[in-house]
Amino acid sequence: MQHLIRVWDGFVRGYHWLLLVLLIALWITGGDLTYIDLHKNLGLVVLALLVSRIMWGFVGSNTARFTQFVRSPAAAWRYLADELKGRAREPLGHNPAGAYMILLLLALVLAQAVSGLFTNDDLFFMGPLAGLVDYDTQRALTRFHRNNFDWILIAVIVHVVAIFIYMFKGKDLLTPMFTGNKKAPSHSTAKGPAQSKPKIVHGGVGVAIFVVNLGWVFWWLG
Numbered sequence: 001m002q003h004l005i006r007v008w009d010g011f012v013r014g015y016h017w018l019l020l021v022l023l024i025a026l027w028i029t030g031g032d033l034t035y036i037d038l039h040k041n042l043g044l045v046v047l048a049l050l051v052s053r054i055m056w057g058f059v060g061s062n063t064a065r066f067t068q069f070v071r072s073p074a075a076a077w078r079y080l081a082d083e084l085k086g087r088a089r090e091p092l093g094h095n096p097a098g099a100y101m102i103l104l105l106l107a108l109v110l111a112q113a114v115s116g117l118f119t120n121d122d123l124f125f126m127g128p129l130a131g132l133v134d135y136d137t138q139r140a141l142t143r144f145h146r147n148n149f150d151w152i153l154i155a156v157i158v159h160v161v162a163i164f165i166y167m168f169k170g171k172d173l174l175t176p177m178f179t180g181n182k183k184a185p186s187h188s189t190a191k192g193p194a195q196s197k198p199k200i201v202h203g204g205v206g207v208a209i210f211v212v213n214l215g216w217v218f219w220w221l222g
């Protein structure tokens, strides 16, 4: 028999879909200098969101904690090999291979937001921290800011294709990112013992952390 287990708290779900919306808006506003102030402000929201997610990775729900879902590269390979043979045991939270994709996505988006702070478009916009570095570094970081976004797009495509491959194989990862709940066997099966319920921290705590982070980010860089 299967029953529903809470795997993603409200903060993880909210931050994930907000990040998607913000990245689309940043893509649109980044290409047109008339929207550059809006672009910068949206970028600062992303920065606060990512800092909050990283903090949540230490104090949030079990399934959000880095120490819980990031395993050794060897464990990730083993999982992938088992998955190809159709005998991988799915954890309730992120799987060991997906964990590295998540770290990559977070690192790429963080690098994008931080490099934005040092941009100089040579016309009328300078990022709030551009003054801390010399002109050549400003230009190099601006180039990085343009090129890195292509890597974000590639990583997101891989991420979404992976989710759909799972779906094709009958494993629905998408619905839980909306509802927070996953179907799991309530008793031991041939694939292993019943998994114990993750400890979920109320998403409101994550939202409070986000609001505080928004405050200092805009006070300092806004």
Ligand code: HEM
Residues within 6 Å of the ligand: 012, 016, 019, 020, 023, 053, 063, 064, 093, 094, 095, 098, 102, 105, 106, 109, 156, 159, 160, 163, 173, 174, 175, 177
């Ligand atoms: C801007 C685009 C996106 C970015 C940057 C992104 C990033 C991420 C990150 C960082 C996580 C880990 C969540 C956590 O922090 O614990 C995640 C998980 C997830 N994302 Fe996305 N995502 C994007 C778009 C999408 C889209 C369009 C879909 C829908 C197909 C999607 C479906 C999922 C699902 C289902 C998970 C949970 C995976 C699991 O069960 O381990 N994402 N995403």
Ligand code: HEM
Residues within 6 Å of the ligand: 023, 026, 027, 030, 031, 036, 039, 040, 042, 043, 044, 046, 047, 109, 110, 112, 113, 114, 115, 116, 117, 118, 119, 120, 121, 122, 125, 127, 128, 142, 145, 146, 147, 149
């Ligand atoms: C994660 C957050 C961010 C994303 C996803 C993002 C994305 C982008 C994209 C897609 C472009 C267009 C690149 C091109 O024309 O090929 C762009 C340009 C730009 N962004 Fe961002 N950005 C972010 C944060 C920021 C921040 C925080 C700032 C400033 C404080 C900033 C400043 C700029 C500037 C000045 C440009 C124009 C650069 C130029 O072409 O001269 N961005 N950004």
